[in-house]
Amino acid sequence: MPRPTGWQKHLQHALAIVRRRVPPGLRLALGIVLIGLGFLGFLPILGFWLIPLGVAVAALDITPLYRRLRGKPPRPKPPGR
Template identity: 60%
Template sequence: MAREIRLAGRRIRLPDDHRLRIGLGLGLIGGGILGFLPVLGFWMIPLGVLVLSQDVPAVRRLRRRVQVWWERRRRRG
């Protein structure tokens, strides 16, 4: 089964192996922490969290809470 995330109306395919997905997510977060350097950016942190949410239940719950909060906020305004 191919894993993918949907972001801004686009589908981004992820590796099938959960170890690669976790490594990719941690790498994105680690690179995002160094966002003050050229090429790397703070945009990598939320993307890494999104990738990690595929395999880590605690991160999945956090992502879902933020998603529900965002939808409620968007509907109000």
């Protein structure tokens, strides 16, 4: 896996803080709010950068989405199912 660049380090650090300090149910709600604010990106201070940040925060609670963002392969299905 390649080493993260500057903005990727900042994103990983922000996600680590959110994972430690925000309860699991609230992370999904926070991610949805950030995505909603991202659609107001034409306003000052708010920006379109909030959309990917909201997706990353919401993905912390949704395991399949989190695995896809991390680049891990999906879990194989057990045989016979």
